Amino acid sequence: MTPPVAIGLLLAVNLALAGLVLVLRVRNERTARRRRAIREEWHPLLVELVGGDRSAVELQGRVSSRDTSEVVELIAEFARRLSGSDREKLLELAAPLIGAIGGQLHSARPQTRARAVRLLGELAFPAYRPEIVGALDDPSPLVSMLAATALSSARAVDDAGRLIARVDRFSAWSPGYLASLVSAMGPAVSEDARRLLSDREAGDRTREVAARALAILHDGGSADTAASVLEAEDDEEILNSCLRLLQVVGSARHAAVVRPLVSHPAFSVRANACTVLGRIGNGTDIEKLRMLIFDESPWVAIHAAEAVARLGGTEVLEDLANRSHERATVAAEAIEGAVA
């Protein structure tokens, strides 16, 4: 290739790219204008629908096929913020509009399937319940996760077992997120979660998520289950999640199971055990907790000092705070925290 040809070619590439940028800008501006116009038209209409000034049937006739996708998104946005009869009105409006979306559940593109699962979960549950439950086994983990989210948001208690049983499928996800999904279904999932927590055949991750979900739900009935798991298990994460559960729902009678764990080799278990003892222990635990303020792990020291403060050991902390050693700081911090 001669230099003039190469230069000409590159000049053409530059002009084509610059042209592409400008075309993209024009297209983006046009799309933004169209979306703005749809919102400006439909926002007041949806307010009137919810307020009872218009009927769903009346509005359905105003949706042009070109605008359906945007209008459905706007309805979903409104529906997320509303509940009860207001939300029902929106679902009634959406019903004939989402027929086409059901077909997208079988799209080859995972993003399209994911959008369909989200919208059907938000606007057409329980009509599309079997499809959404089926999407729990979608090859794309994100589609599957959106199906789980849809079931969770819809409080599909009957499907709670199916959801929890698939927790292992989302093994990479944060257990906190998974627990929030499960617990969002409400107290009706507690029984399933308790069963899984005590089932040694269930995966460690599943049991951890179950314990976390029970803690979020403040499920008082799971305290004994957690205590018996603490006696029998040695997996660090399961121990920690059960301790967090006892922190919320435990009582004095569970303290005996927790006390040996302040000497566990894992610092996170020691730290959590201190916190639980601070809540369900008694004055006899103060001396042991005071010694743990000098634990090699600063995390254990922080939790132990807070526990001493919670058990009313302010004098012990004041004594430590006034001495000259590196852990005086944590004692003083705990006193300040207790005062605050």
Next chain:
Amino acid sequence: MIEVLLWINGVLLVYFALVNLGHAALTILSFQTLRTHLRWVRVVDEDVLTRSNAGLPVTIVVPAYNEEFAIADTVRSLLALSYPEFEVIVVNDGSTDDTRRILTSEFEFRPARRLQTSDIPTAPVRDTLQSRLHPNLWLLDKDNGGKADALNAGLNHARSPLFCAMDGDTVLERDALRRVTQPFVVDTRTVATGGIIRIANGTEVESGSVEAVRLPRSMLPRFQVMEYLRAFLAGRVGWGAIGGTLIISGAFGAFRRSVVCDMGGYAVGTVGEDMDLIVALHEHCRDRRIPYRITFVPDPVAWTEAPERLRDLGRQRDRWQRGLAQVLFRHRRMFGRPRYGVVGLVAFPYFTVFELFGPLIETIGYVGFAASVVVGEATIRYVVAFLTVTVFLGSALSISAVALEELSFRRYENRRDLVVLLGIALVESFGYRQLNTLWRLRGMWGAMRGSTRWGEMEKRGFDPDPSPRSQETRVTARVG
């Protein structure tokens, strides 16, 4: 002599072809990655991944050295973040200006005690203070020890599973923390994530929040806007897609605290502490066979102040080049080794040849061409043709970066700004690029001499009214 010149010209042509191929490949990768990412963002409800029980607590560490003009805005932007649970630790690294006084008067700090959770050695911390107005805001006042040392001091006091490192002259968008921490929720193997840094000069920042995005008025920061678009949208997105991320900007990144503490924190004594941390994370996790992920997320945005003066920009680029050299040298055992995967086999050689030695090769090329013309081995016409091809290839890559911006985030809504950006793509090759080469050469020389000088930069801070008159007033006020 002539043979040497011919050899130099040959090497230069190969280098030139490879560097452009590399950039083009990264741009194509970035295009694919951005497209997929944006599709997901449109589908997944933004709040879904950060339910109150799922968002991991974050400690934001802000090292500040002589940041009197921007620090209050930075802290305000942090306090306004939309995130379930976070605390902010500002580390005043022995500032000689009014940084501490401004922070104290704005946020009413009082002495408080706080136990360290790790023992990374740092310069002495003189005072630990907590804000009366915002209990989640802390100030560590310490002797000067450099940015890495200040970050380590903050890390020693952090109490969250994640920590976010950022600069004292950077403003985060409200949902930036939520977005940058999402990979930690989606994949528990994630140890580090980074977001996009954009140039704040020209934008309107009101009470720590970006109100209107515009291009800077002066040319120097405009060139930097283009560089940042290229580096982040066409570079880091692409590297992230193949697991070859070697740098997460010190201006904004999130990390798993326990892993960074296990490694001993940031390396002190380097001016490339942000890059060093990422390379060290790769090395640490690969050596110990710890499953890990380092992710670049293209939409969380941090706005930072860019140098407005040639001298300041030169110092910055000199420092970046020295940092690059130090990091690549410190971790040279990773070079070309399969056990370090894409990082060892692709990213390290790429950064060494094209980023570290690039300025030297380019300079030799310029000299070689001039000499070839003098000795009659190359015609002026040939040289001009070659340089024209270089300019057009460079501008094609820059325009591609603008296209990626237009395809994805479209922050510059003003049509005029878009046209100006296209113009910059063409003119940056005349002078600005050569200046950069010169500064980076100086940086290489400094690295060989072992310089760890940071270099100061004149700061203006964020201005709610970026009109020239307003800026003039602020600069005068500073000088006065």
